[in-house]
Amino acid sequence: xxxxxTIVAKQHTTDDEGFKTESDVTVAEVRAYREGRHGSEKWxxxxxxxxxxxxxxxxxxxGVTVTTEMRILCNGHTFEITSVEDVxxxxxxxxxxVEEVKQxx
Numbered sequence: 001x002x003x004x005x006t007i008v009a010k011q012h013t014t015d016d017e018g019f020k021t022e023s024d025v026t027v028a029e030v031r032a033y034r035e036g037r038h039g040s041e042k043w044x045x046x047x048x049x050x051x052x053x054x055x056x057x058x059x060x061x062x063g064v065t066v067t068t069e070m071r072i073l074c075n076g077h078t079f080e081i082t083s084v085e086d087v088x089x090x091x092x093x094x095x096x097x098v099e100e101v102k103q104x105x
Contacts, residue, residue: 001031005056006073007066027070032058034074052082052097060086060094072098 008024015021035055056072056079072079079098087093 003034053100056096
């Protein structure tokens with residue numbers, strides 16, 4: 001758990017003139033383990049089912065429910081969460097598969 005990540009949620013607001021804007025609200029900042037997609041047996045088994053580029057594993061945050069509607073910010077990169085799983089069903093760690101958002105232009 002050597003990488004610091006920021007979990008953010010999208011927030012939609014409407015101004016006085018009726019225009020909607022989207023902004024990110026920080027939900028939590030935690031230490032996590034980051035694993036990039038590579039040729040291991042684990043990733044080979046998931047290759048058919050997932051477009052994920054990275055995996056993050058971190059402790060469950062009390063009072064915070066991590067969902068696929070959120071994003072993860074890490075080292076200047078933005079990741080869309082594609083799945084969230086409770087490791088071994090014990091409620092201690094979450095394993096989150098993410099897809100990196102590529103900036104166009």
